[in-house]
Amino acid sequence: MNRRDFTVMLADQILFMAPLLEPLGMAPQIDWVMRSLYDQQQMYLKGLSKCDGITKVSGHQTGKAGDILVIGRNTAGNLVIIDPMKVCPEVWKQCRQHWVEIGGEPMIEWDQFHHECK
Numbered sequence: 001m002n003r004r005d006f007t008v009m010l011a012d013q014i015l016f017m018a019p020l021l022e023p024l025g026m027a028p029q030i031d032w033v034m035r036s037l038y039d040q041q042q043m044y045l046k047g048l049s050k051c052d053g054i055t056k057v058s059g060h061q062t063g064k065a066g067d068i069l070v071i072g073r074n075t076a077g078n079l080v081i082i083d084p085m086k087v088c089p090e091v092w093k094q095c096r097q098h099w100v101e102i103g104g105e106p107m108i109e110w111d112q113f114h115h116e117c118k
């Protein structure tokens with residue numbers, strides 16, 4: 001598995017997610033893929049990642065992790081990041097299952113948007 005293979009996996013995941021989310025008025029959006037050492041360290045210092053970037057390297061530093069958000073509208077009609085575990089848990093489980101079926105790692109409970117492969 002190299003970085004390019006991972007990019008194809010992300011596209012596969014987006015193509016799987018889009019038609020499941022579209023009838024709900026939502027769409028997948030790739031957020032953060034590659035992350036520099038500096039960015040990783042900043043995330044770690046803010047408590048947003050368990051990887052310090054050196055002793056524990058994030059998949060985001062090696063090009064084998066990407067965050068796929070779910071975007072939808074709030075009650076005011078504005079586009080916002082949706083919590084799919086709360087709003088559409090069955091659809092989200094299907095999406096996460098697909099990721100595992102194509103070779104990805106299972107969902108991290110505290111980071112539902114993170115998609116990674118080893």
Ligand SMILES: [Zn+2]
Pocket residue numbers: 060065066067111113114115
């Ligand atoms: Zn991530």
